[in-house]
Amino acid sequence: MHKRWGYRLIFPFILLQGIIVVGIVGYMLIEHYNIIEALYMTTLAVTTVGFKEVRTLSPGGQVFTTFLLIFSWGALIFILSRLTQIIVSGEINKYFKTRRLMTTIDKMKRHVIVCGLGRNGQQAARTLKMHNVPFLIVEKREEMIEKYVADNHDAIYILGDGTEDEVLLKAGVERADALITALPTDSDNVFIVLTARSLNPHIRIISRASHVASQAKLIKAGADSVILPDKIGGTHMATLVTKPDVIEFIDYLSGEEGESINMESVPYNDLPEAIKDKTLYEVMTWKKTGVNCIGIKSKEGKFVINPPENTIICQGMKVIVLGTRQQIEQMKGNLN
Numbered sequence: 001m002h003k004r005w006g007y008r009l010i011f012p013f014i015l016l017q018g019i020i021v022v023g024i025v026g027y028m029l030i031e032h033y034n035i036i037e038a039l040y041m042t043t044l045a046v047t048t049v050g051f052k053e054v055r056t057l058s059p060g061g062q063v064f065t066t067f068l069l070i071f072s073w074g075a076l077i078f079i080l081s082r083l084t085q086i087i088v089s090g091e092i093n094k095y096f097k098t099r100r101l102m103t104t105i106d107k108m109k110r111h112v113i114v115c116g117l118g119r120n121g122q123q124a125a126r127t128l129k130m131h132n133v134p135f136l137i138v139e140k141r142e143e144m145i146e147k148y149v150a151d152n153h154d155a156i157y158i159l160g161d162g163t164e165d166e167v168l169l170k171a172g173v174e175r176a177d178a179l180i181t182a183l184p185t186d187s188d189n190v191f192i193v194l195t196a197r198s199l200n201p202h203i204r205i206i207s208r209a210s211h212v213a214s215q216a217k218l219i220k221a222g223a224d225s226v227i228l229p230d231k232i233g234g235t236h237m238a239t240l241v242t243k244p245d246v247i248e249f250i251d252y253l254s255g256e257e258g259e260s261i262n263m264e265s266v267p268y269n270d271l272p273e274a275i276k277d278k279t280l281y282e283v284m285t286w287k288k289t290g291v292n293c294i295g296i297k298s299k300e301g302k303f304v305i306n307p308p309e310n311t312i313i314c315q316g317m318k319v320i321v322l323g324t325r326q327q328i329e330q331m332k333g334n335l336n
Helices: 002-030 035-047 059-089 091-107 119-130 142-151 165-170 186-199 213-221 229-242 244-254 280-285 325-335
Strands: 112-115 135-139 157-159 178-181 204-208 225-227 261-267 292-297 303-305 318-324
Touching: 002 035, 002 059, 035 059, 091 157, 112 119, 119 135, 135 142, 142 157, 165 186, 178 186, 186 204, 186 213, 213 225, 229 244, 261 325, 280 292, 280 318, 318 325
Parallel strands: 112 135, 112 178, 135 157, 178 204, 204 225
Antiparallel strands: 261 318, 292 303, 292 318
16 A cells, blocks of 8 residues: 555656656657757757757657657646645545654564454454553554544554565564454464464464364464453353452453553563562562562463462562552563
8 A cells, every 4th residue: 555655656757757768868869969958858848838949850850849749748737637636635645644654663662463453453452552552553454444543543553464474574573572363264363373473483472263163273373372252251251140249350450440450470581680589578579669469470381379478489480460550660660
């Protein structure tokens, strides 16, 4: 799309330059003018200003000038109509807006790519925005992009098919921290996962799946996590019956009402040297900010809820903490 707008903008000027080149070459061959004389005569013909000729034209030169005048007028009418069409349709604004977007995207690092603007994609974008996580959207349906941008004027997006390597490269997949693919077709999600994993072996990939049978395929393709919205929705509704208060509390933490409450995973490598390989008590009391440890993830990938304070936090482990947004930000500041 960006290339097409650029081509439509510059094509009239390419056409004009082509006529000028033809005029110069024609006068040099037919009338044996030097390049300055040929440029002068071509300028007279194209602009039709009517200044004096360099010298009297031969019959061949007169015929050439006649056709050059006709083509020049036709080209001028075409150029004016094309420019008017571009201005009226707003394509100039679209072109420069796209250029600004691409410049912004080229500067993005450690961001999240969201492929697909369906219900799940929009919810993912809403949550990322709520938590101030930089992200961009990849969507091939222009009407979906226009509708989303109408409500989110600061949205960063690429209009294109996420299954194409070129589109993911434009989205900065090699510099991204994570990719969320939420397309309605499982085969498309598998293709995106395969492509993204090959372009960035270290990116974290979360994929949507419509069918349970697709889960294993997506994991094999390289997805770190696979979400089945229908399964989660049913489980969520049933749990609201069996454990309503717990689920409502979790919804409060993750929803818009609980936006001031955050959970954060702190990897061992992000800890300052002073508290690496120390007990959990020493980690949590170092420059205490009020956050609480609700669990740890062992180097084997197992979660321990409410671990004892004498647990040694070593290489490969992560500490899961809970606190207000202000407390979490203060904690991150202490770690930097």
